[in-house]
Amino acid sequence: MAVTIRDVAHASGVHVSTVSRAFSAAHLVNSQTRARVIAAADSLGYRPNRAARALSTRRTGNLGLIVADIANPFFPPLIKAAQAHARRSDHHVFVADTDEQVRAEEELIRSMATQVDGALLVAPRLGNRLITELSADVPFVVVNRRITNLPAVLMDVASGTRQALEHLASLGHREIALLTGPRASWTNQRLERAATDAAEYHGLRLHRLGPNQPTEGGGAGAAPDVLASGATAVLAYNDLVALGLVQELRGRGLAVPDGLSVVGVDNTHTARHCDLTTIDMPTAAAGRAAIDLLLHRITSEDAPGTVTLDTSLVVRGSTAPPAG
């Protein structure tokens, strides 16, 4: 039915192996012959069968991309950039959503393993041991997680966190609440650490509240604790948490930023619309860098590298001097 390499060979009067080489090893075939082959292929509408190619080369030309939740606005820009970047080297990308469930994550990785040349794990929830074990089957690059011997791309929230606390301090805030996220999250660890250090440096009191679910619900649920803490400003684990909190507080009659200043993390477009001060994550750049690392890892089996990208504060309307 579909046109195969054999049809092209017949049409251009050469052996199939010559056709194959005309496509995948051009320098091995006479340029005139090659031109004839290409012409025949074009006129027949030949497209190589990737499954067949995969079978003999053991390379599928596919990459996996595993995220916790596509609907979380943090991920799409990363997915988009990664996919576009992968295409430039003729790779296709499977996107899988684990729905924040660890079991699903493992199963997805396993079922993808037979079908991809490598995979990107973005902020995986799986344990280090299991990831290391799985990495025997498929080359991984992890994003926003550190695992020994695995190449990683890190968006370091520390730099942005320092800027955020400096910003709050300069506005006159002294009591800051930190809404922490999942304990296993590398970003959360960096956030806690950087916030603690920066708070000390600026002489601020830091109230850690958490861990919270990294969702609107998590933010809304933290509202009572925030109010009880006496903090005048909040740094939240991510934009969703921040916005969930803002909405809950508004429902209780507390205005932002007049009653309370709020800073998020991620700089999702939602934050842009809601005028939320937030720490910008270079997600698109991270997506591209991760693909580069992965392709490099796949083609040359050498030492893993780590790319660290800095973050920075974006000041918008959700922060202001404390009331009174």
Next chain:
Amino acid sequence: MAVTIRDVAHASGVHVSTVSRAFSAAHLVNSQTRARVIAAADSLGYRPNRAARALSTRRTGNLGLIVADIANPFFPPLIKAAQAHARRSDHHVFVADTDEQVRAEEELIRSMATQVDGALLVAPRLGNRLITELSADVPFVVVNRRITNLPAVLMDVASGTRQALEHLASLGHREIALLTGPRASWTNQRLERAATDAAEYHGLRLHRLGPNQPTEGGGAGAAPDVLASGATAVLAYNDLVALGLVQELRGRGLAVPDGLSVVGVDNTHTARHCDLTTIDMPTAAAGRAAIDLLLHRITSEDAPGTVTLDTSLVVRGSTAPPAG
């Protein structure tokens, strides 16, 4: 390197064909034999090679999903639902982002064609003729577009539009601006049509302004026209346009909803956060329905169907009675 069907055959003392049947046609093999095979496969960690399977069955077990812009918050819930639903029948999903470019769309479809059993085209921008032509190679299901002889899932904005105009009329608005989207968009056509009809029914004056880019920029750019039109309420092509407009107007000192009421379309989570009245699109349901249609189309080559889903208005804080 990887464990193959041959290893399993050897370990369980049967022929490879029996192993194959044990997995893909269980009823053809003795249940005890099958148990032995499965046990051997488990202990060896056997996973069928999908490329090899694809080669002989001409079924890859992969589906394509082509969208204009992953970062547009309209798409992720659909992608997520489609992917999760596809997995239940052991299908993997390639997601491709055309970046709103027609050329990229065609090329992506072509390059996917060899590798998927079928594809979902969500709000494609390509011309009908080309899509029909391409559909000879790959089964398609289109979402939010009508093309003769192609199965489709439609989220009909008409019902929501009627509700929106009724809502605005009941608030006392008489002059409504409609910010239209891309001409080729089926949703836009339905929107214009339904708005025209409903406006007439309620005795409202409808000012059509557009076409606008379906982005924040498009909404912001329409602000001058909206102000000039004298409308007291706006129905925008989608939430992004609506929010772009709101932001631009606020920058010019015009409050929403006090100075102007705004209604969007899509009910993205951004709309939720920004307290935007909007028409809810059942994107997750559409994603599932589209996958069902596609799988059905793939397995039984019969008549294409169309699924139409209704939409409904979600009233939030961006609409109020007109000033004065």
Next chain:
DNA sequence: GATGTTCATGCAACCGTTTGCAGTCTCCCC
């Protein structure tokens, strides 16, 4: 003119599964 090199191409095995066909074995029935 024998030998060696290089370039271009053909040959055929292989990648891991599936599947039509052809046994073989057991069981049942007349």
Next chain:
DNA sequence: GGGGAGACTGCAAACGGTTGCATGAACATC
């Protein structure tokens, strides 16, 4: 006890490419 039906299983040919090796031609070297 001969014949037929059914249930299993093995055999081997695909599926569509890739690639190591062999072959042959053209050309240079001594």
